[in-house]
Amino acid sequence: MDPLWAVGQFAGMVLDMVRGLADVKVWLPRTVDESWRIGVGSLFIVLLISSFTGGVTALQAGYQFTGNIPIYVVGSLVTESVVLELGPVLVGLILAGRIGARYAAELGTMRVTEQIDALESLGRAPSSYLLIPRVLACLLMIPVLVVIADFVAVGTGWIMAKSTLGISNQDFAYGARVYWHPLDGWYSVIKGFFFAGAISLISCYRGFTTKQGAEGVGRSTTGAVVTSSILILLLDVVLAKLILKPK
Amino acid sequence: MIEIRHVSKRFGAQVVLDGVDLTVQDGETLALLGPSGTGKSVLLKAIIGLIRPDRGEIIVDGQHVAKLKHGALSKLRATIGYVFQNGALFDSMDVFENIRLGLTDEQQFNDMTYAHERASECLRLVNLNPDVSKKMPADLSGGMRKRVGIARAIAGKPKYVLYDEPTSGLDPVNSDIIDALMTRLKDELGVTSIMVTHDVRGSFRTADRIALLTGGKIVAIGPPDEFKESEVPEVRAFLERDFDLAPL
Numbered sequence: 001m002d003p004l005w006a007v008g009q010f011a012g013m014v015l016d017m018v019r020g021l022a023d024v025k026v027w028l029p030r031t032v033d034e035s036w037r038i039g040v041g042s043l044f045i046v047l048l049i050s051s052f053t054g055g056v057t058a059l060q061a062g063y064q065f066t067g068n069i070p071i072y073v074v075g076s077l078v079t080e081s082v083v084l085e086l087g088p089v090l091v092g093l094i095l096a097g098r099i100g101a102r103y104a105a106e107l108g109t110m111r112v113t114e115q116i117d118a119l120e121s122l123g124r125a126p127s128s129y130l131l132i133p134r135v136l137a138c139l140l141m142i143p144v145l146v147v148i149a150d151f152v153a154v155g156t157g158w159i160m161a162k163s164t165l166g167i168s169n170q171d172f173a174y175g176a177r178v179y180w181h182p183l184d185g186w187y188s189v190i191k192g193f194f195f196a197g198a199i200s201l202i203s204c205y206r207g208f209t210t211k212q213g214a215e216g217v218g219r220s221t222t223g224a225v226v227t228s229s230i231l232i233l234l235l236d237v238v239l240a241k242l243i244l245k246p247k
Numbered sequence: 248m249i250e251i252r253h254v255s256k257r258f259g260a261q262v263v264l265d266g267v268d269l270t271v272q273d274g275e276t277l278a279l280l281g282p283s284g285t286g287k288s289v290l291l292k293a294i295i296g297l298i299r300p301d302r303g304e305i306i307v308d309g310q311h312v313a314k315l316k317h318g319a320l321s322k323l324r325a326t327i328g329y330v331f332q333n334g335a336l337f338d339s340m341d342v343f344e345n346i347r348l349g350l351t352d353e354q355q356f357n358d359m360t361y362a363h364e365r366a367s368e369c370l371r372l373v374n375l376n377p378d379v380s381k382k383m384p385a386d387l388s389g390g391m392r393k394r395v396g397i398a399r400a401i402a403g404k405p406k407y408v409l410y411d412e413p414t415s416g417l418d419p420v421n422s423d424i425i426d427a428l429m430t431r432l433k434d435e436l437g438v439t440s441i442m443v444t445h446d447v448r449g450s451f452r453t454a455d456r457i458a459l460l461t462g463g464k465i466v467a468i469g470p471p472d473e474f475k476e477s478e479v480p481e482v483r484a485f486l487e488r489d490f491d492l493a494p495l
Contacts, residue, residue: 110337113333113335114331114332114335115335115336117331117335118329118331118335118336118399119348120296120297121324121327121329122325122329122349122351122399122403123321123322123324123325123351124321125317125321
């Protein structure tokens with residue numbers, strides 16, 4: 001596909017969504033349903049990945065630093081690594097697979113079975129019925145899932161550090177506080193918000209523009225996951241450059 | 248009235264419509280016949296603005312479809328019922344919600360009592376038991392899905408109905424019921440219809456005029472009796488299935 005044409009199509013889709021925001025009665029109940037579905041539906045995988053991440057980060061920190069530097073640094077390392085990087089990025093990548101693939105497959109199937117055409121033929125805006133609820137649900141729920149992941153990962157890191165490295169609660173808490181900036185928490189949420197935008201917009205676009213039957217749905221689904229994962233990694237760099245200024 | 252003027256459409260190198268001219272008068276039922284892949288469905292989708300022609304214009308009720316702004320196009324679409332070839336039911340909604348979406352008047356759409364009554368009425372019109380309204384599309388047979396699609400298209404009492412192969416895949420009894428329904432819609436409500444079909448028998452029974460689309464053009468058009476007697480070679484070939492089979 002011509003990249004310029006694709007950019008135009010993407011811009012058209014976003015414009016339609018902006019226009020569709022006036023249909024509050026249509027998108028609001030669907031956004032609530034969708035938020036519940038992706039929030040609750042993704043909770044298990046987010047808890048699983050974040051607890052393992054926190055635990056492994058604590059173990060590796062202990063392996064690298066104990067004996068050389070004060071033990072409380074493990075607390076700093078676990079907290080900062082999780083909140084600044086691992087929490088949002090791992091949740092983003094996992095949800096790009098889970099939510100992104102689902103959205104692209106759902107919308108792609110609706111496209112090739114003419115359900116989206118049917119909605120348009122009834123004088124109803126697909127953006128209000130299908131796109132806005134999905135995008136808003138992601139923008140609302142993914143930052144929340146990132147915050148949950150941050151808490152769980154730091155918690156499991158704390159438990160792991162205590163049980164395997166023998167660090168005291170006071171040392172871990174001191175370490176967690178000593179290099180902490182209030183911006184760190186916001187940075188995690190901001191990253192979650194941008195990743196949510198990337199996942200939802202890319203997967204909706206890929207699904208919405210699906211062509212050529214089952215093969216096309218497969219292509220859109222893979223494309224949505226790959227593109228949004230790459231975008232998450234790019235955004236990770238850009239946001240670090242823009243927001244984190246060395247003191 | 249629907250006016251189609253010199254409409255052309257190509258997909259890549261394939262010319263699907265090549266200067267189609269056609270006018271459908273108010274209250275008329277036009278059957279559009281033609282071999283598969285000759286652009287009949289493309290023409291229907293162009294009428295409702297789902298596909299944009301490369302050239303030419305389509306005018307519905309005096310409005311140029313391709314030039315309409317978003318809101319005006321939605322309003323126009325609300326006056327047109329579209330029956331999709333495979334039903335195109337929303338598979339995340341039950342049958343009732345599917346038919347309710349066909350109520351293009353927002354007041355009727357939000358009045359649940361009316362919506363239930365109208366959904367039951369439309370289901371009965373297409374020979375389905377109103378109990379079907381609680382089922383999901385995945386629980387229906389192909390023929391039932393098609394009939395629910397027709398029920399959805401007529402739920403909002405549209406001025407125009409565009410049928411894309413309304414009777415394909417239906418048994419003879421249900422085909423006859425759909426044919427009778429199209430005749431009733433025309434006679435009782437003055438609905439204007441364009442029916443893309445391969446059902447020659449049904450089209451002779453229900454249509455006021457029959458057109459043959461082949462090679463991207465309308466090669467013949469006229470009332471059923473006139474069409475049946477047409478000497479246009481494509482019409483003869485289509486009606487008499489006069490084609491040569493390649494040897495195995």
